[in-house]
Amino acid sequence: MAAITLTLAACSSSGAGDDASSLTITDAWVKAAADGMTAAFGTIENSSDHDITITGATSEAAKTVELHEVVDNVMRPVDRGLAVPAGGFLTLEPGGYHLMFMGITAPFAAGDDVTVTLTLSDGSEVDLTAVAKDFAGADENYDGGMDEQMESASPEAST
């Protein structure tokens, strides 16, 4: 017993933590789409004894991936991140939390695998693979600003 060293106590000094190893993602899927926006869902389990927060997401299959929630049938970005409770689950589902793909780079056809990388608050990352499915629901109300945001790159104001 006396031979235990204390070097492990310094493990946080090397950057990213290992929260990623505590997360297990199951039933991940993404709504098939020809272009534009779509959303991914699934169940994320946290086997650790502390809450783990997902702070961002990226995918080579889309220009950007945002963390979204749906409130009163309108979806919006979750700026505070998505918390996976200690020893519990976070469910991403139509009408609730989801990963929003903005500007997909190629069509998602049913059966395609789409990889997403989640960034966690401790700096670690976890990949998930979502399979594309045809799904008639999840037609959230997009509150108007998002398409305009994409068009607003043109610098000339027409006056």
Ligand SMILES: [Cu+2]
């Ligand atoms: Cu959304």
